[in-house]
Amino acid sequence: MKKLILLLLLFFNALTYAQMTAEDVKTFTLKNGMKFLVVEDFSIPNANMYLFYKVGSRNEYQGITGLSHFFEHMMFNGAKKYGPKIFDQVMEFNGGANNAYTTQDLTVYSNWFPISSTEVIFDLEADRISSLSIDPKMVESERGVVLSERRTGLENSPWRNIIQAVQAAAFIEHPYHWPVIGYEDDMKNWTQEDLERYFKTYYAPNNCVVVISGAIKLEKVKELAIKYLEPISIQPAPPIVYNKEPEQNGERRVSVQKDVANPYLVIGYHVPEAQNEDYYALSILSSILSSGKSSRLYASLVDEKQLATAIYTDYSESFDPNLFYFYISANNDVNETDLENAIYQELNKIKNQGITEKELQKIKNQKLIEFYNQIETINGKSNNIGTYELFFGDYKKMFQAPENFDKVTVEDVKRVANKYFTKSNRTVGVLKTNVEE
Amino acid sequence: MKEMKKLLVLICFTVLTYSGMSAQSYKLPEFTKFKLDNGLTIYLMEQHDVPLISISAILPAGAIYDGDKSGLARLTALSLKHGTKNFTKSKIDETLDFIGAGVNVSASKEYATLSSKFATKDKNSVMTIVKELLREPIFDESEFDKEKSRALVELETAKESPKSVIGDYFDKLLFGDHVYSNSISGTKESLESITINDIKNFYNTNFTPNNAAISIAGDFNSDEMKEIITSLFSDWKKGTSILNNLASQPIIKLLSGQVLLVNKDDANETTFYIGAPGVSRNNKDIVAIQVVNTLFGGRFTSMLNEELRINSGLTYGAGSRFRYYKNGGAFYINTFTANETTEQAIDLALEVTNRLHTKGIDEKSLSSAKNYIKGQFPPRYETVNQLSDFLIEMFWYDFDENYINDFEKNVDGLTLEKAKKIINTYFPKDNYQIVLIGKASEIEKIAVKYGTVKQVDIKD
Numbered sequence: 001m002k003k004l005i006l007l008l009l010l011f012f013n014a015l016t017y018a019q020m021t022a023e024d025v026k027t028f029t030l031k032n033g034m035k036f037l038v039v040e041d042f043s044i045p046n047a048n049m050y051l052f053y054k055v056g057s058r059n060e061y062q063g064i065t066g067l068s069h070f071f072e073h074m075m076f077n078g079a080k081k082y083g084p085k086i087f088d089q090v091m092e093f094n095g096g097a098n099n100a101y102t103t104q105d106l107t108v109y110s111n112w113f114p115i116s117s118t119e120v121i122f123d124l125e126a127d128r129i130s131s132l133s134i135d136p137k138m139v140e141s142e143r144g145v146v147l148s149e150r151r152t153g154l155e156n157s158p159w160r161n162i163i164q165a166v167q168a169a170a171f172i173e174h175p176y177h178w179p180v181i182g183y184e185d186d187m188k189n190w191t192q193e194d195l196e197r198y199f200k201t202y203y204a205p206n207n208c209v210v211v212i213s214g215a216i217k218l219e220k221v222k223e224l225a226i227k228y229l230e231p232i233s234i235q236p237a238p239p240i241v242y243n244k245e246p247e248q249n250g251e252r253r254v255s256v257q258k259d260v261a262n263p264y265l266v267i268g269y270h271v272p273e274a275q276n277e278d279y280y281a282l283s284i285l286s287s288i289l290s291s292g293k294s295s296r297l298y299a300s301l302v303d304e305k306q307l308a309t310a311i312y313t314d315y316s317e318s319f320d321p322n323l324f325y326f327y328i329s330a331n332n333d334v335n336e337t338d339l340e341n342a343i344y345q346e347l348n349k350i351k352n353q354g355i356t357e358k359e360l361q362k363i364k365n366q367k368l369i370e371f372y373n374q375i376e377t378i379n380g381k382s383n384n385i386g387t388y389e390l391f392f393g394d395y396k397k398m399f400q401a402p403e404n405f406d407k408v409t410v411e412d413v414k415r416v417a418n419k420y421f422t423k424s425n426r427t428v429g430v431l432k433t434n435v436e437e
Numbered sequence: 438m439k440e441m442k443k444l445l446v447l448i449c450f451t452v453l454t455y456s457g458m459s460a461q462s463y464k465l466p467e468f469t470k471f472k473l474d475n476g477l478t479i480y481l482m483e484q485h486d487v488p489l490i491s492i493s494a495i496l497p498a499g500a501i502y503d504g505d506k507s508g509l510a511r512l513t514a515l516s517l518k519h520g521t522k523n524f525t526k527s528k529i530d531e532t533l534d535f536i537g538a539g540v541n542v543s544a545s546k547e548y549a550t551l552s553s554k555f556a557t558k559d560k561n562s563v564m565t566i567v568k569e570l571l572r573e574p575i576f577d578e579s580e581f582d583k584e585k586s587r588a589l590v591e592l593e594t595a596k597e598s599p600k601s602v603i604g605d606y607f608d609k610l611l612f613g614d615h616v617y618s619n620s621i622s623g624t625k626e627s628l629e630s631i632t633i634n635d636i637k638n639f640y641n642t643n644f645t646p647n648n649a650a651i652s653i654a655g656d657f658n659s660d661e662m663k664e665i666i667t668s669l670f671s672d673w674k675k676g677t678s679i680l681n682n683l684a685s686q687p688i689i690k691l692l693s694g695q696v697l698l699v700n701k702d703d704a705n706e707t708t709f710y711i712g713a714p715g716v717s718r719n720n721k722d723i724v725a726i727q728v729v730n731t732l733f734g735g736r737f738t739s740m741l742n743e744e745l746r747i748n749s750g751l752t753y754g755a756g757s758r759f760r761y762y763k764n765g766g767a768f769y770i771n772t773f774t775a776n777e778t779t780e781q782a783i784d785l786a787l788e789v790t791n792r793l794h795t796k797g798i799d800e801k802s803l804s805s806a807k808n809y810i811k812g813q814f815p816p817r818y819e820t821v822n823q824l825s826d827f828l829i830e831m832f833w834y835d836f837d838e839n840y841i842n843d844f845e846k847n848v849d850g851l852t853l854e855k856a857k858k859i860i861n862t863y864f865p866k867d868n869y870q871i872v873l874i875g876k877a878s879e880i881e882k883i884a885v886k887y888g889t890v891k892q893v894d895i896k897d
Contacts, residue, residue, distance in 0.1 A: 019487070043486065044815035045463065085747060088738045093805040095812020097736070114812040144750025151706050152753055152773050156598040259703055261593035292534035294527070306583060309590045332590050362535045369537035369556060372487045377819045 020375045022399040025385060026218045030225060032234040033206025037395055038221050039213040039381050047214020049121055050382040051109040052390050055202035057180045058104050058241055058319065064194050066182015069102040070146055071198055075109065076100075077138040080131035084138050087124055094120045104176055105319045106390060107202075112379065115215045119224060126228035129203060134195050143187065150181045158264050158431050159327065165254045166266045166429040170323055174245035204235030211386040213378040245270070245321065252427040255435045262309075263336040263432040267343070268323035269420050271315060274391040279317075280404050281412040282324065282420070286315040287363040288355055288413065289326075289346075294362075296346050297326075306331055307339045317391035323427075324420065336430055347421045354414035367405045463815045465841040468828065469659055473671045476647030480828040481662055482654040484821050488557040490655035491821035492567060495829040498549035498643035501616035501683050506631050508623020510544035512581075512588060513639045517542045517551075519580035521569035526580055529566060538563050542570065544621060547684065547762055548833060549643070554822050557656040560665070568669040571644065578633045589628055596895050599701060599708035599773075599874040606872045607710045610697045611767055616683045645676025652828035655821040684764040688714060694869050694888030700877035701895045707779040707875030711786055713865030715759045715766030718834040724847040725859045726759060732806035733757055733793055733864070734770060744789050745772055751782045759863075763834060768865065776876055780883045787869070794866050797857055807848050814844060 026038045056068050076098075078084035091098055096113035111121050153160050164179045171177040181187075210229075212221055248270055272278055289297045290313040301308045307330070314325040330339050374380040388398035397404075468482035503509045518540070520526040533540055538555035540563070551571060555563045595601040605620045612618035623631075651670070653662060691714075716726060727735075734741040734757025745755035755772035770790070774782040818824055818841065831837060851859075871887050873880060874895065884890045 044819055046812075046815050085738070085743075089805070092736055092738050092809045093801075095808040097809070097813050112813065112816065114815075117812065141748065141750035145746055145753055148706070148751070148774065149753040151775060155704065155706050155708075155773075156600050158597055260597055262590065293530040294534040299527075299530075302587075303583070306586070309587050309594070329594065332586070358535070362537075365535060366537035369489075372489055372556070373554075376487050376489070376821075377816070379816070 020381070020399075022396045025395055027395075028222060028225075030205065030230045032230060032232055033204075034225070034229055034232075035209045036221065036225055037209065037211045037385050037389060038216075038218050039378075039385065040215075040217060041213055041378050041381065042215045044378070045115050045215050046378065047113060047115050047118060047212060047216050048379055048382050049111045049113075049125070050211040050386050051125065052209045052211070052386045053107045053109075053202060054105075054207050054390070055107050055238070056103050056105040057178060057182075058175045059202065059238070060175060060178070060182075062178070062183075063186060064190060064198075065178045065186045066146070066180070067186075067190060067194060067198055068107055069180055069182065070142070070187070070190060071195065072100045072102045072107050072109075073142050073146060074134060074139070074195065075128055075132065075203075077142060078133050078135055079128040080133060081127045082124060083133075084135055087128065090120065091124060096121060102180055104180060104322070108386070110379070110382075118216060118220070122224045122228040126232065129205065129208075129229070130232045132199055132203070134192065134199070136192060139190075139192070139195065143190075146181070147184070147187055150184065150187065153181065158258055158260050159266070161256050161258055162264055162266045162429045162431040165256050166268050166427050167323070169252045169254045169429070170248070170268050170270065170427040171245050174243045174320060175241065176245070176320065176322060200235065201238050204238075205229065205232045206234050207238060209386060209389055211382040211389070213381040213385075241320070248425050248427075251423050254427070254429045256429065256431040257433070257435045258431055259433050260431065262330040262332060262334070263339075263430055265326070265328040265330065265336055265340060266429040266431075267326040267328075267340075267426055269422075269426045270321060271324040271420050272321045273319055274317035275393060276321075278416050278419070281408050281416045282315050284360065284363045284367075284405060284408050285350075285413050285416060286313045286324065287366060288350070288359055289313045291363070291366060296350070297343065300346055301328070301339070301342055305342060307334050307342050317387060319391070336432065340428065347417065350414065350417045351421060354410050357410060360408070360410050360413065364405055368402055371402055462845040463818070463841065465818065465827075465838045466824070468654075468838075469663075471663070473646070473667065475671065475673055475675050477670055477673065478650040478832055479663075479666055480650065480652035480825075480832070481657075481659045481666075482652070482824055482828065483657060483659055484654055484824065485656050487821075488656050489821055490555055490557055490560055490653060490657055491825040492551070492553045492564070492651065492653050493822070493825040493829045494551040494567075494571060494649065494651045495833050496549050496644055496649040497547070497680055498639070499545050499547040500619040500621045501547055502639070502643055502680075503619050503623075503627075505627070506623075506635055507620055507627035508588065509631055509635055509639050510549060510643075511621050511623065512584060512628070512631060513636050513643075514542045514544040514549045515584050515588075516576055516581055516636050517570045517574045517640075519577045519584070520575045521566075522573035522575065524566060524569060526577065529570075532562065532566065536562070540567065540570065546617060546619065546621060550829070552822065552826070560657065564665060564669060572670075572673050574640065576633055576636055576640070581633050581636060585628060585631065588622070589625060592622060592625060592628065595622070599704070599895075602895070603699075603708055603710055603771075603872055603874055606697055606699055606874070607712060607769060607870070608767070610695060610872060611691075611712055611714065611870050613689055613691075615686065615688050615765075617688065617762060617765060642676065642678050643680065646670065646673045647675045648680060650829050650832035652825040652832075654825040654828065682764070684762065688765045690714065691868055691870060694867070694871070696871045696873065696884045696888045696890045698877055698881060698884045698890055698892045699872065699874040699895050700892060701874055702876065704776065704874070704876040706773050706775050707782075707873055707880055708773040709779075709783065709874070710769045710771050710872045711783070711790075712767055712769030712870050713868065715768040716761065716863060717763060717765050718761035719763075719836060720761075722859060722863070723761075724844065725851045725855060726863055728803070728806050728810055728848055728851050729798070729856055729859050729864070730757060730759060731810050732798060732802050736806075736809055738805075740789050740793065741770060741772070741786065744785055745774075745782060749781075749785065751778050751785065755786065761834075768863070776879045779873070779875065779880050780886075783871075783883070783887065790864070791866065793860055793864060797860065798853070800853055803851070803853055803856055807851065811845055811848055
């Protein structure tokens with residue numbers, strides 16, 4: 001659809017693409033500390049705005065667990081100029097749609113809109129960031145909504161239950177201990193004061209990074225940002241999260257009862273945060289284990305031995321050291337202990353013999369395709385640029401990622417497998433029907 | 438935000454959109470279409486933004502052809518990847534994984550699709566595999582047994598999530614003996630009865646070029662691609678058996694309300710659909726129906742979500758959608774709520790539906806729905822896989838690029854008067870077909886309010 005770019009391309013070598021580079025991301029910071037990252041992309045007459053607030057369940061404590069997520073909901077429930085229900089009505093009347101999500105580390109708001117509505121979007125955001133009004137009546141009905149969200153998550157996925165139990169066991173002191181959705185009793189007991197304090201502390205322009213991609217010029221973004229968002233006052237920096245999870249010095253095991261056809265297994269190993277030097281090797285290790293049908297665990301456990309019906313691993317970006325997860329669903333009539341041991345067998349192979357050069361090259365190739373997929377849409381661009389800016393401290397790291405993955409050697413992968421996949425560093429969770437045996 | 442583009446998600450336009458205030462209206466990029474001598478239709482669309490290519494293939498091999506072997510179409514599609522004339526299963530998996538290429542084969546209600554996305558530089562190797570998957574699968578028996586046993590386990594696992602199974606229950610209730618009631622995933626008994634010979638027969642009958650299409654969108658040169666595709670597929674033999682359009686038989690109109698209560702003993706909430714017959718994809722009013730559904734149940738501020746979520750906090754989300762097929766379709770409201778608020782939520786959903794008929798809609802909400810549906814439209818056709826999927830949809834449902842090119846005009850042309858007609862014609866006001874999945878001991882007394890109740894257990 002990028003017709004203009006296509007015409008230009010005809011003059012160049014067929015191998016040089018209109019590929020995005022770090023220079024395509026423009027940046028500026030308002031006087032109140034709000035940072036903007038902008039990508040001009042005229043492929044479709046649309047644009048988006050992603051607002052990344054540095055607040056998540058990591059910033060909570062017992063008594064207010066789930067508040068970050070609840071706040072994400074309250075941001076749609078009325079401010080000074082646009083009262084309750086009006087934010088969404090105005091946005092949708094102007095052809096825009098939105099959503100938001102909360103993680104352990106972040107709360108992210110996204111707006112997707114036709115370019116003609118850009119100014120309205122700035123006005124809507126400015127209104128809620130500067131003068132959110134927390135109406136007690138809205139708090140009560142929204143409480144019902146998040147309780148339903150929690151309930152429906154548990155109702156439809158056994159994974160939720162077991163992941164929560166593993167997190168609670170793996171983290172004893174760090175706030176990754178509780179689920180993002182919160183404890184049911186905390187959800188029922190948040191107070192108006194909790195909400196007001198949370199808003200003032202964390203919804204400050206200096207605690208937010210804004211990413212915009214789409215059919216809009218940098219100059220126009222700047223003009224609107226200065227007009228609508230710069231007048232919002234800067235706030236003192238939020239308190240830092242000082243809790244560090246002590247080193248785990250012994251395997252932890254949890255079990256959860258739920259009526260299920262076959263057991264579900266979740267294993268978590270403590271691993272470092274995104275900015276750690278081992279990030280790229282661990283990320284490659286995760287793909288070696290479970291990306292594609294030729295991956296180690298799928299080929300062995302699902303295909304060859306038929307011990308599992310599905311297996312995934314996950315190593316995601318985070319601010320603080322988090323877990324490297326294994327999610328496995330057992331096949332019929334499989335003893336989950338056999339399944340668990342089969343996983344360790346595969347891990348030991350990597351710890352002892354390492355991986356092959358060909359396997360490593362496979363993952364590097366996959367990472368490159370992943371990168372192309374991410375920059376194929378304006379939403380992929382914004383979400384990824386924001387992710388790198390927040391978790392790696394610099395959006396430029398996104399463009400260096402292919403190079404950083406390329407530097408990883410087979411020895412690196414073997415080294416991190418040995419360093420982190422130790423018995424005393426893991427927490428094992430089993431969810432099954434009969435937990436009494 | 439992982440990309441999760443299901444091939445041809447049966448066009449649930451509930452999240453469709455775009456803007457009337459925008460001066461540029463969105464047009465489908467140029468493409469070429471031609472037919473090989475064996476009847477296979479080919480679409481080519483060049484897109485050079487990123488060095489990627491997407492292929493989509495569509496064949497009349499969906500669950501409507503399952504006969505008494507429910508789940509056969511799906512198992513056949515999955516079995517295509519178990520090895521071909523020149524590639525073993527592991528060779529296929531290794532080759533594709535090594536270059537980061539995805540190839541998915543799946544069956545839906547009416548058709549089977551193959552979709553693949555890969556780097557431009559790998560086009561020769563991937564397309565050779567794609568050709569063999571479609572034309573020369575060998576159907577290895579031991580791999581088939583593994584696939585079948587996985588499918589049986591998945592069937593049990595799905596029952597742990599009401600949202601994964603409610604659609605099948607609903608289709609049975611709504612479509613009765615019509616082939617649109619066929620379950621894609623099958624039942625325990627039917628899966629157990631399927632043999633490798635059933636798979637081979639199904640393949641031979643349904644995977645033929647004459648009723649199929651392949652579309653390719655992405656970074657290639659059309660002349661070169663035309664040569665490649667012609668050399669790979671022109672000697673694919675036409676099918677000899679005649680495929681009856683099983684879906685063309687009439688869908689029996691239901692003259693009374695029915696409730697299917699699916700007991701789930703450990704349920705803490707009730708998941709429900711309230712539905713009625715819908716329309717086929719080629720309905721002349723399709724765009725107007727989408728606009729009206731947007732404001733009834735297709736977006737955050739829709740009438741349903743406003744009442745059930747925003748005003749009352751009964752649920753995390755409520756909506757409605759039209760599911761389209763070639764010869765008919767379904768309409769349903771879907772939501773979920775705590776056991777104790779089940780009655781309140783159902784009554785409210787019915788009240789909102791009733792209000793759509795009695796009070797209708799006003800000019801402002803109609804404008805809002807139009808702006809929304811137009812504003813969110815272009816991002817639906819942004820990637821090469823979205824585009825190749827759209828091309829085979831055009832083929833399957835027999836519509837053309839004017840669906841996109843005239844979309845804005847057609848949305849704008851919807852008057853309040855016409856919208857009233859649309860509501861009256863296509864949105865149900867009685868004889869609701871309702872599926873409730875929840876704890877029967879707590880909700881069975883409520884169920885009888887809404888029609889003749891039939892009760893089953895989710896574990897059956």
